[in-house]
Amino acid sequence: MVDDPKKESRLLKSAEEFLQIFRKGEEFTKSILKENERLRFRIAELEEALKQNSNSQRIKNYEERIAVLEKELDSLKKRFQEVEKENRDFAVRFVEIEEENNNLANLYVASYQLHSTLEYDEVLKILIEIIINLIGAEKFSILLVDEKTGDLVPVATNGISIDEIPRIEVGKGIIGRVAKEGESHFPETISHTDEPDPTSPLVCIPLKIKDCTIGVIAIYSFLLQKRAFSSIDYELFNLLAGHAATAIFSSKLYTQSERKLSTIKGFIELLTEKHN
Amino acid sequence: MPNILVVEDSPTMRQLISFAMRRVPDAKVIEAADGVDALKKLSQEKIDIILSDINMPVMDGLKLVSLVKNNPTYKNIPVIMITTEGAEEDKKRAIAMGADDYLSKPIQTQELIKLVKKYLELK
Numbered sequence: 496m497v498d499d500p501k502k503e504s505r506l507l508k509s510a511e512e513f514l515q516i517f518r519k520g521e522e523f524t525k526s527i528l529k530e531n532e533r534l535r536f537r538i539a540e541l542e543e544a545l546k547q548n549s550n551s552q553r554i555k556n557y558e559e560r561i562a563v564l565e566k567e568l569d570s571l572k573k574r575f576q577e578v579e580k581e582n583r584d585f586a587v588r589f590v591e592i593e594e595e596n597n598n599l600a601n602l603y604v605a606s607y608q609l610h611s612t613l614e615y616d617e618v619l620k621i622l623i624e625i626i627i628n629l630i631g632a633e634k635f636s637i638l639l640v641d642e643k644t645g646d647l648v649p650v651a652t653n654g655i656s657i658d659e660i661p662r663i664e665v666g667k668g669i670i671g672r673v674a675k676e677g678e679s680h681f682p683e684t685i686s687h688t689d690e691p692d693p694t695s696p697l698v699c700i701p702l703k704i705k706d707c708t709i710g711v712i713a714i715y716s717f718l719l720q721k722r723a724f725s726s727i728d729y730e731l732f733n734l735l736a737g738h739a740a741t742a743i744f745s746s747k748l749y750t751q752s753e754r755k756l757s758t759i760k761g762f763i764e765l766l767t768e769k770h771n
Numbered sequence: 772m773p774n775i776l777v778v779e780d781s782p783t784m785r786q787l788i789s790f791a792m793r794r795v796p797d798a799k800v801i802e803a804a805d806g807v808d809a810l811k812k813l814s815q816e817k818i819d820i821i822l823s824d825i826n827m828p829v830m831d832g833l834k835l836v837s838l839v840k841n842n843p844t845y846k847n848i849p850v851i852m853i854t855t856e857g858a859e860e861d862k863k864r865a866i867a868m869g870a871d872d873y874l875s876k877p878i879q880t881q882e883l884i885k886l887v888k889k890y891l892e893l894k
Contacts, residue, residue, distance in 0.1 A: 597880035600790045608783045624783040627855060631877035718855055720875040 598727040601629055602734055609742040613749040618742045619651045622712075622735075627653060629731055631721035632698075632714045634691055636660045638670065639702075639710035639743070647674055647711060655715060660693045673699040674708050679732050685723060691715035700732050702740035709740050772797045773891050774816055778809040778823035778835065779853070784876075788822055788853070791880040795887055806830025810838065818848055820890055822883075825854035825865065833868050840869030849890040853878055 608621045619637065626632045634654035638647040641662075647670060649660035666675040673680050680699040691697070696713035703709070712735060775792050777800055779785045789800045801816055803809035805827045812818070821839065825832040832852055839845045851872045852865040862873045872886055 593881060597791070600880065601787060604783060604787045604790060608786065611782075621783060624781045628781060628784050628787070628876050628878075633855075718876065721877065 594726075598730055601727055602730060605629055605731065605734060606738050609738050613746050615743070615746040615750040618739075618746040622739050622743070623651060623653050625731075625735070625739075626712065626714070630714070630728060631718045632716070633718050634715040635696075636693070636713050636715075637702075637710065638663065638674075638713060640665070640674065640708065647671065650710075655691075655693065660713075663694065668694050669696060669699055670694065670711055670713050673701050674711050677701045677703055677706065677708050679736065681724065681732070685717050685721060688716060698732070700736055702743060703736050704740050704744055709744055712739070772799055773819040774799050774801055775887065776801050776803060776809060776812055776816075776818045776821045776823075778803045778806065778821060778827070778832065780804050780824060780827040784824065784853075787880075788878075788883070791883055792822075792887065794884050795891070798887075806832065806835035806838075809835055813839070813845060813848075818845075820887060821848055821850045822887070823850060823852055825852055825861075833865065836865065836868045836870045851883075851886060851890070853883075 605625045608625065609618065612618060612621070622637060626635055632653070634652075636649045636652040636655065636657070638649050638660070640646070641648045644662075645665060647663040647665060649657050649662075651657070652660060663670045663674075665671050669680055679701065680696075682697060685697065693713075693715065696715050697717070698712075698714040700712045700714075701708045702711060773795065775795065775798050777785055777788045777792070779788065779802075785802050785804075789802060792798050792800045801812050801818070803812050806823075807830045809821070809823065810830075821835075823832040823835055832854065836850045836852065839848060839850060849871040850869065851874060852870045853874045853876065854861070854865075855876045865873050871890060874883055874886065
């Protein structure tokens with residue numbers, strides 16, 4: 496209790512002032528809190544907006560990137576298809592070249608062997624080997640034009656007796672016609688017969704030196720496993736037509752000249768002995 | 772370096788097969804004219820594969836394959852028979868004697884190379 500009324504009044508006034516200051520402080524705090532809440536809400540709003548904005552931009556970027564990549568993928572797919580096609584073409588070409596290479600090797604061997612000797616019998620033997628091993632013929636004969644009669648006479652056979660092959664007049668039948676015209680005779684397909692007709696071969700190839708036919712190769716049957724003609728067969732027919740003819744002709748001339756030489760030598764020796 | 776023994780009495784076929792074998796990487800071709808000659812070459816060189824004809828003078832291919840497959844030193848060498856016989860019976864006969872494979876004449880060079888490579892890889 497204050498005894499002095501003046502003092503009491505002063506105290507009351509001070510208290511009143513303090514209370515007012517306190518109330519103002521309270522109001523200020525409340526308004527700050529409210530402002531704080533508003534700002535926090537605003538921040539949240541902005542953050543959300545930013546997030547939204549950032550996601551849509553990212554999606555847009557991704558979409559653009561996907562479009563570019565899809566374009567690249569299409570272009571790569573196209574290139575891949577082109578390369579694949581090229582690859583297939585190269586593979587086909589490789590097989591063709593391999594085949595060509597094999598054919599050339601076969602032709603080289605055939606040609607090399609045919610010209611490897613000047614012995615007539617040896618040439619005929621090699622020719623028979625080529626016809627069996629490279630063409631795949633089973634029964635065949637080689638007929639040469641007889642210089643005296645002009646007829647085709649069998650000189651070698653395989654799989655068939657030489658006695659079964661008749662002399663053939665040039666121009667008559669398949670064999671005679673091939674010898675006359677100088678053009679090969681061959682069917683589209685190969686047929687297998689047990690008893691072939693010696694005058695009617697399946698394949699007949701002329702043996703030609705330039706335009707002159709010196710004989711023919713008559714094939715009556717092929718090995719069972721040979722079912723069709725391949726490109727190498729036709730090449731071999733052409734090769735045989737030329738190379739076999741020259742090989743036979745030159746070996747025949749060589750053998751004849753050797754025989755004549757030996758006769759002359761014997762004659763000279765005889766004369767020398769008589770002279771001595 | 773694989774050594775390939777080509778047993779064939781026909782010089783034409785020998786040359787043809789030897790030519791084809793040039794396409795087997797690093798291969799060395801040794802040639803023999805018949806079965807006896809082949810056995811001689813087998814004793815002189817280390818052979819990795821034998822390509823043999825059936826019909827040959829002195830000793831034929833079937834006798835050769837039988838001797839090779841019954842010899843402990845040579846029995847693991849693959850033997851491919853090459854012959855004019857195309858019948859299934861002949862093929863069976865060659866296989867029964869111990870041949871590993873069989874090719875009929877006229878031989879397809881690519882087929883032969885493929886077969887040789889296959890057996891050389893298996894070794």
